[in-house]
Amino acid sequence: MFYFSEIGVGLAGFGMTFLFLGVLLLFDKGLLAIGNILFISGLACVIGIQRTFFFFFQRHKIKASVVFFGGITIVLLGWPMVGMIAEIYGFLLLFR
Incomplete structure (x- = not known):
């Protein structure tokens, strides 16, 4: 389990x-x-996968999660400026 944390920190850092x-x-x-x-x-x-899922899909954070993941989807579809604006807005809503 400890190795997953180290790998996760590396992945998040590279991300x-x-x-x-x-x-x-x-x-x-x-x-x-x-x-x-x-x-x-x-x-x-x-x-952890379960905690990540519960963090993003709590009842009061669902709008923020939709905007955040929608931004990621928009970036993956090839509209980086619009997607990053949506991601930043969703990120701010998640940690409000």
């Missing part, structure tokens, strides 16, 4: 790095997509 580079390089679609996937999988490894 944040790729997201930062994707924004820095004028919203590069590939870097943002890889960053999103790595960050979410890293979060699931650190706190």
